[in-house]
Amino acid sequence: MRAHNLALVLHTAANSTYPPSRAAVAAATGLTRATVSALVDDLVAGGLLVEVDPPPRTGAGRPAAGLALTSAGPAGLGLEINVDYLAACVVDLTGAVRHRQVEHADQRPVEQAQALATLGRLAAAARLAAEADGLIVAGATLAVPGLVADGLVRVAPNLGWQDVDAAAALLAVPELADLPITVDNEANLAALGELRASFSPGDGARHSFLYVSGEIGIGAGLVIDGELYRGVRGWSGEIGHVTVYPDGRPCRCGARGCLEQYAGQEALARDEQLAAAALGIALSAVVNLLDVPVIVLGGAYAPIFGTLREGIEAELRRRVLTAGLAPVALRPAALGPDAAMRGAADTIIQAVRDDPAAWLRRFT
Incomplete structure (x- = not known):
């Protein structure tokens, strides 16, 4: 029970709009003020929380110090x-x-x-x-x-x-x-990093998206309702080895026509237009299969999102069955190549x- 309550108090302080007082944490969690005070003392002593300037005053009396995650620890x-x-x-x-x-x-x-x-x-x-x-x-x-x-x-x-x-x-x-x-x-x-960077605390659980990492190879992370989907054996997301041209270029994996041979970083340097089209073809297949509402382009794709966007969206409009009913949102990664x-x-x-x-x- 103590471990649960410690996590509850820490999450409440971390996810609040402004640093909450101990009384505010007690009100938000339903725990007694004495219990919250003891837990906060432990979290402060353990280098997880720090007391900061009081939150905005809402009534009479001296405002209590606020609680925030520490940047030291x-x-x-x-x-x-x-x-x-x-x-x-x-x-x-x-x-x-x-x-x-x-x-x-x-x-x-x-x-x-x-x-x-x-x-x-x-x-x-x-x-x-x-x-x-x-x-x-x-x-x-x-x-x-x-x-x-x-x-x-x-x-x-x-x-x-x-x-x-x-x-x-x-x-x-x-x-x-x-x-x-x-x-x-x-x-x-990268998908987990994007989830936590792009959505407000407590808000990410309502979001689903496909994160596409463009490097020499191409990988993808699928987030559904705020949770990373890994597949039965943990190997999902190998979008770079989705076939876009069946009789195309040989790939290092042993197959031919894989996406990364047309839209990986080296291929991207040769022909951005072809890379955008290839990405659009592969992403259309993912959307048709999984009904993903948002696609996030990361890695080397993020800095040139504006260049790739038109070609990808053209293929999505052409190939996604539901494109006219619910267009897929396409955006660059918030964290870029990091x-x-x-x-x-x-x-x-x-x-x-x-x-x-x-x-x-x-x-x-």
Whole structure:
């Protein structure tokens, strides 16, 4: 019960329009003022909440201090390895980015051990920077452009990886050895980051959208009613390997005519018009099958959304059966190319928010 109430109080303070007083939290949660006061004391002592200037005065008497998430305390470490870059960022409990570093380099000719060692160096530097800023890194999540199951990168065609234990490689870095590290698909993490960045607290549960991550490869994350859909084995979202031209260009996956051969970052540089048409064809199939109301273009697509929009929407109008009844909304990602590593870091922060009792137990 205490763990539930701690999470309830923390969420109430975090999701309020303005920093609520203890009395306001009690009124919103139905808990007694004494219970809320004791829980708040624990959350403040544990570095999760901080007392700030009083909220706007609504009646007679001296206004009480407000409660807000602290910008000092737990932080999430988001890591990303992609075909042409490595990245790391640190996000604090309020969602603010406190450290960010990206190293651009083609990872395809690099041995996986070397790539992960370089990423480990970025991660270690990010953790040191966070600690110098008074933060405590609660864990790390790695975003990868491939299929992940049981903690392993089962296959990442564009990197040439198969059955790679990326978390174990990172834990071998001395500065990271005590961190909980998880691995997930980059498009899934980007979709989660977009969900939390684009919608007001408590509002995201009403939203459904398809997030499309445009890099050298193309991935997608599907959010339905505020929840990420992963598929039975956790491998959904491989839109880059949807066939758009059956007798088309050979793909690294072994098939022909895959979307990423026409709309991946390298193909995009050659012919933006063809890329937009190919995207429109693939996205029309997704909408016809799943009735997705919103499509969000991220990664390399976000900065050139205006260039791609007309070609994609033309194909959606032509191919989606319900286009005349309910046109699909198309928009650029709010987080741009940082969505995957931001989403990765946010999974750590979200875990602390959802179970503050577990965080507090680390210090008792």
